[in-house]
Structure formats: C-alpha cells, structure tokens
Amino acid sequence: MSNILEIENLHFQYGEIVALRGISLNVGEGEVVTLLGGNGAGKTTTLTAISGLINGITQGEIRFMGEKINGKAPHKIAALGIAHSLEGRHIFSQLTVMENLMMGAYLRKGDNAGIAKDLEYVFHLFPRLKEREKQQGGTLSGGEQQMLAVGRALMQAPKLLMLDEPSLGIAPIIVEDIFRALHQINQDGLPLLLVEQNCNVALDIAHRGYVIETGEIILSDTAQALAENELIQKSYMGME
Amino acid sequence: MFTFPVILRLVIGALMIGSVYAVLGMGYSLIYKATGLMNLAMGDFLMLGAFVGLTFYKTLGLNIYLSFILTFVVMFIVGYVTQRYLITVLLNKGASFSYIILCTAGLSMLFQNGVQLIWAPFTLQFPAIFSKASVPFLSIKVAPENLLVLAIATVSAVALHFFLNKTRFGTAMRASALDQTAASSVGIDVGLTKGITWGLSAALAGVLGMALGPVYGVYSALGAMIAQKAFAGAVTGGYGNIYGAVIGGLFYGFVETFTAAYVSTAYKDVITFVILIVILSVAPNGIFKEKVIE
Numbered sequence: 001m002s003n004i005l006e007i008e009n010l011h012f013q014y015g016e017i018v019a020l021r022g023i024s025l026n027v028g029e030g031e032v033v034t035l036l037g038g039n040g041a042g043k044t045t046t047l048t049a050i051s052g053l054i055n056g057i058t059q060g061e062i063r064f065m066g067e068k069i070n071g072k073a074p075h076k077i078a079a080l081g082i083a084h085s086l087e088g089r090h091i092f093s094q095l096t097v098m099e100n101l102m103m104g105a106y107l108r109k110g111d112n113a114g115i116a117k118d119l120e121y122v123f124h125l126f127p128r129l130k131e132r133e134k135q136q137g138g139t140l141s142g143g144e145q146q147m148l149a150v151g152r153a154l155m156q157a158p159k160l161l162m163l164d165e166p167s168l169g170i171a172p173i174i175v176e177d178i179f180r181a182l183h184q185i186n187q188d189g190l191p192l193l194l195v196e197q198n199c200n201v202a203l204d205i206a207h208r209g210y211v212i213e214t215g216e217i218i219l220s221d222t223a224q225a226l227a228e229n230e231l232i233q234k235s236y237m238g239m240e
Numbered sequence: 241m242f243t244f245p246v247i248l249r250l251v252i253g254a255l256m257i258g259s260v261y262a263v264l265g266m267g268y269s270l271i272y273k274a275t276g277l278m279n280l281a282m283g284d285f286l287m288l289g290a291f292v293g294l295t296f297y298k299t300l301g302l303n304i305y306l307s308f309i310l311t312f313v314v315m316f317i318v319g320y321v322t323q324r325y326l327i328t329v330l331l332n333k334g335a336s337f338s339y340i341i342l343c344t345a346g347l348s349m350l351f352q353n354g355v356q357l358i359w360a361p362f363t364l365q366f367p368a369i370f371s372k373a374s375v376p377f378l379s380i381k382v383a384p385e386n387l388l389v390l391a392i393a394t395v396s397a398v399a400l401h402f403f404l405n406k407t408r409f410g411t412a413m414r415a416s417a418l419d420q421t422a423a424s425s426v427g428i429d430v431g432l433t434k435g436i437t438w439g440l441s442a443a444l445a446g447v448l449g450m451a452l453g454p455v456y457g458v459y460s461a462l463g464a465m466i467a468q469k470a471f472a473g474a475v476t477g478g479y480g481n482i483y484g485a486v487i488g489g490l491f492y493g494f495v496e497t498f499t500a501a502y503v504s505t506a507y508k509d510v511i512t513f514v515i516l517i518v519i520l521s522v523a524p525n526g527i528f529k530e531k532v533i534e
Binding site: 051053073075079086090093094099104106153156 | 408411412414415418419422426427428430
C-alpha cells in the first residue's frame with residue numbers, strides 16, 4: 001500500500017514553546033489512521049502543521065502524494081487535495097448551510113457536474129443538512145454543525161480528509177451518526193486522518209493508530225492492538 | 241417654506257448626499273468586517289478619485305464613461321496596494337491595530353498634501369458632464385449632475401449587495417470576514433480577499449468622488465467632512481453591517497439637509513454629531529448590532 005501522506009521527524013514550535021518533537025507518521029491509500037492523545041499532546045498542532053494554517057515547523061518534512069508541502073500557504077495545500085475539518089467546527093455562522101457547502105467547493109471552478117454529485121453525496125450522508133439547506137450555519141445544533149463541517153470538507157473533493165475531534169461536545173447518539181458516516185466515507189475510498197480524544201469511537205473505525213504524548217509518538221500499532229493495549233485502556237479509555 | 245417643490249428639492253438633496261454617505265459607510269463597514277481595521281483615509285480615497293477622474297475627463301479629454309471606469313480601476317489599485325503592501329507588511333512586522341489605524345491617518349495626510357503638490361492647492365473646476373444645466377423633475381428643475389451622484393451611489397450599493405451575496409468570490413469574501421482559519425482551510429486566499437475588500441471600498445469611494453466633482457469642485461479637503469458623516473452613519477447603523485451603514489448614511493443625509501434648510505446652515509454639522517453622540521449613548525452598538533472579528 002502506498003502512502004498518501006508521510007511525515008518525517010517533524011518538529012514544531014509556537015515561538016519558544018516546543019509543541020512537536022520529531023514525530024513521524026504516515027497515512028496509506030484508503031486507510032483510516034487515528035492520532036490519539038490527551039489535551040495539549042500535540043494532536044491539533046500536527047493537523048494544523050500539515051494544512052499549513054500555523055507556521056512553526058523548525059525541522060522535518062511533510063510529503064503529500066510524494067510532494068513536500070511544508071512551507072506552502074494553507075490555500076495552496078487545500079488545493080492539492082487535503083481537507084481539514086477543524087477543531088471546534090469553524091463553520092461560517094452567518095452563511096447558509098448551502099453557502100457553507102459551496103464554499104467547500106470554492107476551488108472547483110467549472111466542475112458543476114462534480115459539485116452537484118458531491119452535494120448529493122453529502123445530503124445522502126447527512127439528510128439533516130438537506131432539511132436545513134437555507135438556514136444560517138450558526139442556527140444549527142452542535143451535531144449538525146459538525147455534520148456541516150464534514151460536509152464542507154467533502155465538497156472540496158479531497159484526496160485526504162483530516163478531522164480534528166469530530167466528537168467534541170456532541171451528544172453520544174449524534175457521535176454515532178457522524179462516525180457511521182465517516183466509516184461510509186472511507187468505504188467509498190477516501191483516506192482519513194482522525195484526531196480524537198474519544199478513543200473508543202476512533203479505534204472502532206480506524207485501521208491503525210498512533211498515540212502522541214507531549215509532542216512525541218509513544219506508540220503505533222493496528223487499531224485492534226491499540227484497543228487491547230492496557231496502557232491505552234487505562235489512560236484513554238477510562239478502564240481500570 | 242414647506243411647499244411641495246421646496247420639500248422635494250430638499251429630499252433630492254438629502255438623498256444625493258445621504259447616498260454618498262451610505263456607500264462610503266458600506267466601505268468602512270466592509271473593511272472593518274474583513275480586516276478589523278478602521279480606515280481613516282476613506283474620505284481621501286473619495287477625494288483622490290475626484291482628482292483622478294478630473295485628470296481623465298478634463299486633462300486627457302476622455303469620454304465620461306471611460307473616465308469613470310478608469311477612475312474605478314485606478315482607485316481599486318490604490319486600495320488594494322494599500323492593504324497588500326502597506327497594512328499587511330505592518331501586520332507581519334507585528335504592529336498593533338492602533339498603530340495601523342494611525343498609519344491610515346498618515347496616509348490621509350499624505351493624500352491631502354500629495355494632491356496639492358501634484359495637481360493644485362486650490363479648488364479645481366470639474367467641467368459640466370451634461371449639456372443641460374437642469375432637467376425637469378416632477379414640478380421642479382434639478383441639476384443632472386446631482387441625479388448622477390444619486391444614480392451612481394444607488395447602482396454601487398445594489399451592485400455591491402449582489403456581488404457579496406450572489407457571486408462565488410463575494411461569498412468567499414464574506415466567509416473570510418467571518419472565519420479566516422476556516423476560509424483558508426477550504427482554499428480561499430484570505431490575503432487576496434482582504435486586498436480586494438480594500439480595493440473595492442476605495443474604488444467605490446473614488447467613483448463617488450469623481451461624481452461629486454461637478455457638484456462641489458475638486459479640492460484636497462473634499463473628502464474630510466463627507467467621510468466623518470459617512471463614518472457617523474456606519475456607526476449609527478451598527479459598525480460592520482453594510483446595510484446598517486446605508487440606513488445610517490441616508491439618515492444623516494436627511495438630518496443635515498433639513499437642518500440646514502430649517503434650523504441653521506452654520507450648525508448643521510454640530511447637530512449631526514450631537515445626534516450621533518445621543519444615539520451611541522442610547523444604543524452603543526448602533527441600530528443593527530453586528531458581531532465582528534477580534
């Protein structure tokens with residue numbers, strides 16, 4: 001299996017504060033890879049470093065489909081085919097659901113047939129968005145906003161979808177819906193890089209996982225092995 | 241004194257100047273919403289547009305439509321360059337917002353003195369655009385130049401509304417103003433949308449400045465008082481809300497015109513700003529509350 005995303009020895013700093021100390025990871029074609037860890041471990045930093053939203057890489061390399069992408073502007077990285085569904089959802093609150101989705105397709109000038117097809121796909125995954133098409137994003141519930149964030153990312157027609165804590169602050173029953181949709185999205189061929197604190201749901205749909213602690217990867221294994229790992233069960237799954 | 245022709249004449253005058261405040265106020269609001277900044281050189285973009293328009297129309301003898309279009313283009317570039325190569329550079333150097341706002345005040349002085357150096361330190365005559373000095377309108381006669389100002393302002397406001405709401409790029413501009421991080425993540429070049437926001441604001445101001453040329457003459461302080469009233473309108477309407485700016489701008493157009501006619505010409509500006517202070521102490525967020533970026 002060839003890798004779509006490769007990170008090699010990545011170091012990242014916010015000013016003086018070191019956030020990542022040489023992490024390496026990769027995501028293969030068609031894979032769901034999860035990055036687990038507690039608060040402040042460096043999960044979100046890893047994703048924002050990949051999508052170029054924050055500068056601060058001091059060492060190391062990020063390659064997407066073989067091309068080095070660190071140092072590129074975020075809108076150029078998005079254009080290469082990386083969609084990043086942000087932590088806290090970040091939907092456009094005063095734009096309608098439809099406008100939010102169309103902003104996902106912002107770079108797909110002239111691909112009207114493709115956009116229509118993907119829109120149908122998003123509405124098929126999240127029928128609630130179809131019902132709320134004309135509503136402003138800010139009026140949606142937290143779960144619906146998360147669906148919109150995922151839908152907007154899908155409208156980018158990405159080659160890799162990165163998700164930052166899609167379960168955060170959402171009712172468990174809606175989390176199930178969203179993860180069912182994520183599983184479906186992966187079954188349809190899209191590789192996912194999933195950052196989560198909720199290990200149970202993440203390992204459920206993931207093939208492999210990495211555990212990150214204070215900016216370093218301390219463990220990497222198949223999802224099944226991680227789910228059975230005692231350290232993970234103790235530290236992250238709340239099992240004694 | 242309260243006859244129909246008099247009132248009608250005042251209403252047209254109020255709409256003319258009020259529509260100028262409205263469009264300039266939309267520019268203030270756009271810039272504030274998209275970049276969190278206040279542009280103290282807004283009135284000078286308008287004034288510079290009058291000089292640039294005069295140059296195309298009178299000095300180079302181009303036709304009026306072409307002169308307006310070229311003025312729009314030149315002023316767009318001025319606004320765009322100001323944002324991309326002055327403000328962005330300062331921001332990248334870590335300058336705080338208050339210094340950048342001061343920098344726009346400096347730009348204002350530069351423009352006001354620059355035009356005196358390049359063109360003239362006195363009022364220049366803008367030749368009449370129409371062959372007739374007045375046209376009949378209902379029961380009165382109106383200078384066609386005044387109607388032109390109103391028409392251009394109206395077209396600008398409506399066009400801006402459609403651009404922002406019905407086009408892909410306009411929606412991207414609104415998206416960037418709402419959430420820069422999310423906008424970048426979907427592939428919008430936020431630096432570009434900010435630059436275009438400034439460019440559009442400057443271009444609309446400049447075109448209005450040119451249209452005002454035949455009405456007021458062209459001089460370096462042309463934009464100063466207009467900008468203050470437009471700013472008052474934008475604040476009254478709810479700073480950051482372009483529709484609030486339109487309502488606020490028209491409101492002050494009427495206040496000023498009717499005060500001048502029925503109370504006192506000398507005190508019309510004082511009264512305008514007293515009203516602003518009263519409104520702000522009652523409704524500090526303006527008529528339409530608007531949430532803006534930090």
